[in-house]
Amino acid sequence: MCRIFGYFNTVATPHEMRTVAALQRHGGPDATGMAQTPDWGLGNNRLAVVDLDGGEQPYGRGGPVQVVFNGEIYNHEELRRGLEARGHSLPDRCDGSVLPALYLEYGEEFTEHLDGMYTLALLDSRGEVPRLLLATDHVGMKPLYYRWDATDRSLRFSSELPALLGFGGIGARVRESALDAYLSTRTPFGTRTMYEDVEVLEPGTVWVCELGGTPRVRRRPADVDGTAVRDGFTAARRVRHTLRSEVGRLLVADVPVALITSGGLDSSLVTALAAEHGPVHTFNIAYRGTWPFDERHFAREVAERAGATHHQVEIDPAGFPELLEDTVWHLGQPNADPIALSTFALFRAVRDAGFTVALTGDAADEVFGGYERMRVAAERAAAGADWSQGYLDALSAAPAALRNGLYTEAYRAHVTTDPALPAAARDDLLHGPGTVLDRITRFELDYRLPAYHLRRVDHLSMASSVEARVPFCQRSVVALGRALADHQRIQGGQVKRTLYAAAAGLLPDRVLSRPKQPFTLPVTAMLRPGTSLWEYARDLLAPGRVSAAGRLDGRAVDALFAAQADRPDDTASLALWALLVHEVWEEQFRHSVRRLGAAGVPPGATRPLVVAA
Template sequence: MCGIVGWVDYDRDLTRERATAREMTRTMALRGPDDEGLWIDPHAALGHRRLAVIDVEGGVQPMSEGPATIVYSGETYNFDELRRDLEGRGHAFRTRSDTEVVLRAYLEWGAAAVERFNGMYAFAVWDRRTEELLLARDRMGIKPLYYAPTPHGVLFGSEPKAILANPLFDAEIDDEGVSEMLTNAKTPGHGVFRGMYEVVPGHTVTVSRRGVSDRTYWELSAREHTDDVPATVARVRELMEDIVRRQLISDVPLCTLLSGGLDSSALTALAGRALGAEPVRSFAVDFADETGGFVPDDLRETPDGPYVHDVAKHVGSDHADVVLSNDQLASPASMDSVLRARDLPAMGDMDSSLYLLFAEIRRHSTVALSGESADEVFGGYRWFHDPDAVAADAFPWSGAMLGAGLGLLDRTLRDRANAYERERYHEALTEVPHVPGADARERRMREICYLHLTRMVRMLLDRKDRMSMAVGLEVRVPFCDHRLVEYVFNTPWSHKTYDGREKSLLRGAVADVLPRSVVRRRKSPYPATQNPGYERMIRTRLEEVVADSSSPVLPYLDVGAVREALRRPMGAASLQPDRLPLERALALHDWLAAYRPRHVA
């Protein structure tokens, strides 16, 4: 896992721009703490910061072979098979790294090589024969990749900060960018900053003297599902065992993230079985001063701790709890680190706790397996099973906690953001592939699943990538393997809920390796602190912000509504309705104060 940057310019000699290229590269230092590399040609500069995971000694980048040079971030899990194929075609390898496999695959098959990769990746290849740059991103968008066209080429990087470091790019944001940033639409390809874009997951972007072109190499498609329920459950188990086995490959210490829910528990159990005599390491997050004091709410019926410990005992994992305090969650240092990692407003304690958890894990492990995306793949969220949410003419998650953060915005801005989200929702519906002859229920649930797999999951993958890479931790997401995603997406909703519950297929596939307590447990979201001291700290900071007439966020807020919210009594449970808007308003202020984007019409 690494950070990549680059600059292509057909109108200047970039060998004279080494200082700027190096500055762009150094913005990725946290993503790659182990090494730094810079390669410059007259019209191309490629920079790399490395987190060494596979072939620690040999996988140095940028890497060149013949006419091509690559900077690569991520993991290609089928690199051993590809390597054998390429050796049969006459390629002689110098390293054991998957980077060299990807580079030689490009030399053998060109841009079409991406269709052969199984993994999470973002990479750039400069081809001196054609003076063309190829940018590629994995199918699900696990690894990020941004680019900004210039009058004579392009700037790119794993994160916006790499592009912002080049004087050719100005930090500007327009009304559409503000709406994209504040809503939960996650429009494919939208980079928030004006003139900046994301490489769309499952796409490649080619830059040449003729301009910039985009190509789709993978997207969800509709296929008839012919397996019955037992065969479907068996296939899910078969895929999961293969995926976990592949993703355990590492030359550095590896662990799992364990919440006591079905998803992370399944991965921990399957990893433990795959490792055999060697116990799997596992980590969980908890909050100080809450032991024995958990208060059930509409989202969380039970605390994670007892289930975490049931799994750890059942699997025999080498387990540790990471306990976080209010002072850590709301500390200026933590909040600033989260902001700088995201390059966008943060998500309150859900971000800061994840960042602090990863920072502690990084002291022991370099790679972690996460249960992220299982809810999107298998239908785990409560709103999948809420008739009102399913029938709503909106993203199904908009009415839940994620949609509650706009309440303190200026009314005009709030109305504009809501209208923007509705437009993006209807735009997304036009993309959904359907199986001919499906009834109305199956068609609608296919739409719901598609929205989660192409919008919501990408918000969560972005969050996990930024928080983990900010501390140099590689997080792998087995449930995003495209083979599993394709198979389950085309499974009828009646199969996905065959036992009358959420995530029926996954539960059926792994029940035999889990304690009964976890098999029976209902879905519980990522934990949030219930300690009132955290909310008090957030309120105090926001009071200071609205009292300062120079605060950059004031034009974006309904200040009267903020003051009224601050006068109301504090909530009593975790993600209480009053707290999220306060966190969002404060996060927007911090982002505006740090990045100072120019708002343009």
Template sequence: MCRMFGLFGSNKRNKIIECIESLKAGGPDEQNVRFLRTGLLGHTRLSINGLLNGSQPYTLDGRHCIFVGEIYNHKELSATYGITRHPGDADGSVILPLFERLGPRFVEELDGMFAIAIVDTRQNDKLTLYTDSVAVKPVYYKHSPGCLSFASEIEALPDFEKDDRTIQASGFDTYGTFRACLGAQTIFPNVKVLEPATYLTFDGERASIDHYVPSPERSLPERYDVAALEADVSQAVAWMTNAEVPGCSTLSGGIDSSLIAVLANRHPGMLNAFNVWYEGAWQEDETAYAKMVAEHAQLRYHQVTVENDRFPSLIERMCRALSQPNAAAHCLSTFRLYEAISSGGFRVALVGEGADDFFGGYDRMVHVATAFEQEEALSAYIRDLAAIPSTLRARLIDPEAVDMQYAMRLKEFIRGLPGSSWFRKIVQFEAKHRLPYYILHRVDALSMAHSVEARVPFCLPSVYRHAAVCEDRQLVNQQARKRPIYECARGVLPSAVLARRKQPFLLPIAGMLRPGFPIFDYLMDTVRSSCRTFDFVNKDVLLGCIEENMHRPTTALGNSIWAWLIFEVWANEHDITFR
């Protein structure tokens, strides 16, 4: 999987060792820096395949390349374009030969999850940065006249200075509205992130961004065919189980991760499956379904527990690992899950993210698809995206830091997206404008913090393209959602798992934010400290929310309190100041 960074047009090289150290968890096996005439390329390696021949940067005829992630169709591309390979070559060895043959849009032929940097020394160190079609692997960058830096994590940008850590107080409102910072602009004013299916070219002065369309998206099937989808999902899983290091699956008990885990177990070395849940008895507990799937498929089941007394230390380490704040309550369990996977000696984990987003798996999407009053359904959809309800944000946050027009602007943005119905526009928004930033970048950060590569079969273009040819009713109706995924799982998973009501994987945070739980004590200690956010967050309103949740806990209150706590801890861990 690896990590990377680079700097061009600047002589600031004093932070190179610091950059390497900050990326070492995601690349513990080998660290290299290549100095070029106008800049440098840095790479830290997590060895998965090509253990002997996978060192980077790659070099070919004056071009240098570093990349992170995986290119799963590299063997097919080598055969198609006559690329000579040697035994033990890693998948990245095809990149420069493809660039030589096809030019900068060679990326359209790749089926994988990746971020790539190519420097052409024959064109005055011209730099090109790529990200995959859903930006599974983030590329953060900072551009100023004559200078561009990039990195897999914001803290590793070679010219990320103290002044860059000053952010707008309104960033908290944006975060509370969407649970994360969506889009190219990060929470840091001077830092952006490449959007899905884009590449950036820097010629030493200017940076330009172009979009591309992956080949699988340009060769769509004529119509939806469940057998073709099954074949492509199976192929994706087969590609992703190919590793020269131990691999496993994550298993929540839901249909997506269960399907991936069972299909993965058909391949050598993929017997192990990990589930995570919280100490105590909670009604949201789905471990029974995960155990049922494991027994059905004869998987070796590993139960991971998030112990109550570890919450405070886990929260701080988790926030340290996140380049941007993320209000997903299950961030904590995700972090703990990958910690256990790493401790078990595994470096690859197959996961189920992406199926809901591309195939219509969320309740809010179904409500839009089946509603009689579409405008009201869209308004309800936008409200459902928030970590903190708009009515509470209006009381909790300083009025000058609140954007009450966000809903209108988001509705207009969604209206302008491709799609013949509001539902298809919503699918486009979820898959290409929310999934990368809220889910995939979070999974990337929390898994790589423990030197684990999380692989996402449903996010390959060869898989999600099938959703594009489905009619709306083939994806969802009043009785069912993401119907193609259920059709793939029929006969593979136990009937009880197929028949169960969909439930999001949540932290039962409202119940925990009460006296008697260590997380509550940690919350109150944080509130009593010199909080960085209290210049624009009303402490009395926050305390009122905490008091109300103690007596009448609700999901909305629990999520709101949690969202503030994570933002405050994240700001403290990253030494953030506000203006």
């Protein structure tokens, strides 16, 4: 697991490369490697997980094909045996060491052979001019941010957005409609970021460009299990068997491995399957005091049944303002999920306890149909009622009517010309092939999961030098989920029917029978008068301050505070939380991006940069 960065068909000074490396060294503190020429450069920060003494990057250094790589290739041993049988000599047993030889053997199709999570940059110097290839895994577990300048045909890229800004001259203009996109979907979807000139490479993408040329971009088709069965018992048995196999593979590392156990179905099932392979350590996070949605007792019950050594992490809500600033800095752009704070603190505790790898239960809801908004939309569609607006409002940090009330008249007019959702995503969601639940599942997997969940998990785990592994994102598991019929996902008011059936007998009855609840920060209860979070939000979202940019009506925001103080409400509290996160982001990035390019250190980022050093 690493961080990567580089440039192509342009110039970057050694100082810029060192700045970018320093800005994301928390994600790869064990080594830094670079290769530079006047026209291109590749860089890497390494977090050693497999073959701790090997793995020098760029792989293939000095040869005709050089690669920097972020992620894990879980089938690297199988690939290594095949490559060595074809006469290739590999320098060590690090998973990424197979990449140059694999490319030499299969060309641009080499990514079809990879099973894992990754982004990579490959430089092929065998032709008349160098060629750069960028690639991402099938669901976007490892993001890659880039700036492509079509005028001079130059590229700069990195694993983290704040690091990309370290190249200088990037991120000078924030997309004017970005606030609306953020409030509509809780973080920008598709290739977009908050910045006009920065994009994200989509999942399953291969991007290829020759020096001085224009890029060719190919998106690989999604894996769908062609042997799917409609019998519920057989489908559940296949899911259990596949998950058991994938969890076993993901436990393999040359460093200590832990498990994130929330107490819900998904992470509890991963915990139970991991415990079949030997003793495990589980981690759960809770908040000091008495709050709604406290799951620590469920997590402890799961851990006890698995025979795990359980670590209960507890954080004090009084420290949330400082924690929020650190969290937003590492994300690089706003993400409205309140659980981001807990995610950051939890992975920091995992690392402090001596673990470098952690398995999580993320993505099960997207793969197997676990969200209440999915159930409601499917039932409304079956009844012939409109489902789309309710579903889209459920995705948002502030429903459409509330957003419109918060905006100034001028900003309302502006955002109608630049919709929050990518056109292709919206068209497929509303009018694409398949049932409503089929379309929602595609949308959740292809757009929401990578943008909203996986980038958050990646950035906030790597902020503490922890590699998060996600069994439910494995190609075999996602392929099974995509092939399920509607009734195998949701029926009779029950969500994730196949996954619940797969977990039967493996988990405590109380965990299997408990009502589904969100794994989140109880922000409605915590954002109230008298708490440090309330005072912090009131200060940063003062009417004059939020009105200054001409997008938000300060009086409307003030009225939202008054409503929340009088009668706490999930809708109002999430909207206020989202606005607070956006304001913290603006303070750290929008108002300081030019200074970031010059100095590499934005205001408010001193503590994470101490860790990175």
